[in-house]
Amino acid sequence: MASSPPPPPRPRILVPKPDPDAPPPIPLTPDLCAALRRKSTKPDPGAAHQDETTPLTAELCAALRRELEPSPEDHSDFAHRLRLDDISAPLPPPPPASANPARASSSAARTRGKKGTRGAEIVRATLTADADHLSLRDLVRRARLTFEALRGRYVRAGHSRGDMRALTAMLASNLCLYRDVRIVGAVPGVLVGDAFSYRAELIVVGLHSRTQAAIGFVPASLVSEGHPVATSIVSSGEYLDDRHNGELLVYTGSGGRPWSGGEQGQHDRGNLALSYSCKYGVEVRVIRCHDCNASPSGKLYIYDGVYKVESSTYGPGKSGREVNLVRLPGQDPLGSNAWRDAKKLTDALDSNIRPPGYLTLDLSRGKEAVRIPVCNTLDQDRSPLDDTEYLARPELPLVPPRLERPSSLRTCACKKRNGGGGLAYNSDGMLVRGMPVVYECGALCGCPASCPNRVTQRGMTRRLEVFRSKETEWGVRALELIQPGAFICEFSGDLVAAADVDGASTDWNGYADPRKFPARWKEWGDFSAAALPDDDDNGPPLFPPCPEPAYVLDVSKRRNLASYICHSTVPNSFVQLVVRGDESDSCPHLAVFAMENIPPMCELSIDYGID
Numbered sequence: 354m355a356s357s358p359p360p361p362p363r364p365r366i367l368v369p370k371p372d373p374d375a376p377p378p379i380p381l382t383p384d385l386c387a388a389l390r391r392k393s394t395k396p397d398p399g400a401a402h403q404d405e406t407t408p409l410t411a412e413l414c415a416a417l418r419r420e421l422e423p424s425p426e427d428h429s430d431f432a433h434r435l436r437l438d439d440i441s442a443p444l445p446p447p448p449p450a451s452a453n454p455a456r457a458s459s460s461a462a463r464t465r466g467k468k469g470t471r472g473a474e475i476v477r478a479t480l481t482a483d484a485d486h487l488s489l490r491d492l493v494r495r496a497r498l499t500f501e502a503l504r505g506r507y508v509r510a511g512h513s514r515g516d517m518r519a520l521t522a523m524l525a526s527n528l529c530l531y532r533d534v535r536i537v538g539a540v541p542g543v544l545v546g547d548a549f550s551y552r553a554e555l556i557v558v559g560l561h562s563r564t565q566a567a568i569g570f571v572p573a574s575l576v577s578e579g580h581p582v583a584t585s586i587v588s589s590g591e592y593l594d595d596r597h598n599g600e601l602l603v604y605t606g607s608g609g610r611p612w613s614g615g616e617q618g619q620h621d622r623g624n625l626a627l628s629y630s631c632k633y634g635v636e637v638r639v640i641r642c643h644d645c646n647a648s649p650s651g652k653l654y655i656y657d658g659v660y661k662v663e664s665s666t667y668g669p670g671k672s673g674r675e676v677n678l679v680r681l682p683g684q685d686p687l688g689s690n691a692w693r694d695a696k697k698l699t700d701a702l703d704s705n706i707r708p709p710g711y712l713t714l715d716l717s718r719g720k721e722a723v724r725i726p727v728c729n730t731l732d733q734d735r736s737p738l739d740d741t742e743y744l745a746r747p748e749l750p751l752v753p754p755r756l757e758r759p760s761s762l763r764t765c766a767c768k769k770r771n772g773g774g775g776l777a778y779n780s781d782g783m784l785v786r787g788m789p790v791v792y793e794c795g796a797l798c799g800c801p802a803s804c805p806n807r808v809t810q811r812g813m814t815r816r817l818e819v820f821r822s823k824e825t826e827w828g829v830r831a832l833e834l835i836q837p838g839a840f841i842c843e844f845s846g847d848l849v850a851a852a853d854v855d856g857a858s859t860d861w862n863g864y865a866d867p868r869k870f871p872a873r874w875k876e877w878g879d880f881s882a883a884a885l886p887d888d889d890d891n892g893p894p895l896f897p898p899c900p901e902p903a904y905v906l907d908v909s910k911r912r913n914l915a916s917y918i919c920h921s922t923v924p925n926s927f928v929q930l931v932v933r934g935d936e937s938d939s940c941p942h943l944a945v946f947a948m949e950n951i952p953p954m955c956e957l958s959i960d961y962g963i964d
């Protein structure tokens with residue numbers, strides 16, 4: 354039998370250590386994060402500063418290919434994807450310029466590797482400018498929007514694992530972020546507290562690298578010392594040590610495939626990598642997984658920031674291993690704790706207990722189906738209670754009943770009016786894709802009140818509160834998870850003829866003006882950035898023209914919750930025009946929908962199109 358050739362020499366790549374001469378990174382303080390969610394700044398494509406570069410040599414490619422061998426822990430779709438990739442092939446020519454900004458962004462191109470494979474460069478990203486944070490936040494946001502659009506598309510086509518299909522499509526289309534680098538520490542554009550419904554989404558944004566294994570790591574072949582180092586952990590809630598309020602994570606190790614024989618858990622590559630992260634002082638991103646009925650996957654993955662591996666020992670326990678991780682200081686408060694705090698708060702509110710700082714338990718005084726508490730722990734201002742009257746819904750004009758469409762008619766034209774693409778909402782009541790106008794069924798359609806095409810008519814169902822904010826006076830935040838595509842609320846106020854109000858003004862001016870909201874609806878449900886080989890409906894959807902809105906809402910005297918939502922250029926919600934079956938096309942409702950997972954205690958934001 355021929356003897357096997359000697360192994361190729363191990364490539365030498367250094368684990369990046371902090372550079373003592375580098376400018377100090379801007380810590381992601383609560384204030385900066387709040388600003389990130391709100392501020393208006395032009396995106397700057399020159400983004401993360403990266404440390405060390407290593408050429409992709411033939412030896413390195415061979416080593417990488419060995420490392421990329423699928424693990425039995427990986428989902429079969431993903432493993433298949435990895436098998437298909439040839440990392441030693443020359444880089445493809447840059448994609449043609451596209452109308453989709455997610456494709457056109459040079460910053461986006463720089464953060465993606467070739468065909469979803471992992472690159473060799475190990476990077477500790479240090480951002481020095483707010484503009485960098487904002488442009489990368491927007492990049493992450495767009496990647497998540499594409500993922501969600503693809504996932505919805507595959508689920509509607511009957512695939513049980515739409516999330517894995519979406520990931521595969523994004524890897525194939527080179528749309529996953531940070532594939533050409535191995536990021537140690539915080540991932541640019543991802544904020545502490547960000548919540549994800551699918552592990553596949555963690556890979557899309559570069560937080561984690563494995564679909565099922567709990568520990569993400571840089572393989573030994575890329576580390577100068579010849580040892581793997583862990584960079585991320587997905588920890589299930591049971592590992593959360595309540596005594597330390599989440600600042601300490603006691604992790605008992607992954608029970609995955611043994612690396613070189615031996616006891617389960619002892620030599621698993623991930624566990625080994627954690628030991629070396631401890632030895633070399635490499636920080637680890639922690640994502641905690643919680644059970645969550647409101648999430649479509651039944652799980653919610655919350656990014657809790659970066660932790661230092663304090664110790665990694667064998668001892669009694671499930672896998673015989675105990676790893677102690679301590680959260681690094683100077684980060685935003687733990688997202689997982691906000692989740693728990695919100696639960697305590699809603700329990701108190703449900704028991705009619707008014708916690709300190711709460712001005713009322715219900716701003717709407719029973720006019721909405723859910724109560725809206727108002728919280729001010731900053732000063733004595735009570736203006737939401739004293740200055741305006743709560744008007745739950747706007748009084749929009751109805752069209753006179755038409756003889757040709759009697760109310761007994763069992764079919765209606767609304768489905769066709771929504772671009773011919775079927776109902777606007779899925780069976781869970783989530784908006785499938787944004788449109789110039791969503792046509793809902795109404796009183797003239799003849800369908801029952803339970804018709805799935807009447808989502809906004811049922812009013813608010815999500816738990817929210819109005820709160821006093823340091824930067825923007827009053828704002829609105831979630832008290833429970835709001836899923837992407839969920840209807841949140843609609844604007845209300847007194848109708849004023851649009852012709853009487855200056856539509857060119859870039860101020861809010863106390864009007865909710867349908868002419869001013871930018872067409873953010875275009876971003877929702879749009880997966881055109883991905884080139885889908887199996888797609889036969891990838892052309893741009895055809896929507897009927899919509900008439901210019903004939904009114905604006907004056908919210909200075911009468912208003913509802915929507916008027917307290919603040920402005921951002923990286924918003925988590927958007928305004929969708931909605932016309933119901935018995936209403937005039939020129940008087941649409943201004944409905945607010947979530948465009949990403951909005952976790953409890955997270956502020957809602959809309960792009961108002963204002964300065």
Ligand SMILES: C[S@@+](CC[C@H](N)C(=O)[O-])C[C@H]1O[C@@H](n2cnc3c(N)ncnc32)[C@H](O)[C@@H]1O
Binds near residue numbers: 921
């Ligand atoms: C629709 S209202 C939002 C509710 C308002 N914050 C309040 O206290 O009633 C719009 C006004 O809020 C303030 N605002 C909204 N977003 C803001 C932001 N990102 N930064 C600073 N102020 C903001 C501005 O004064 C703006 O005219």
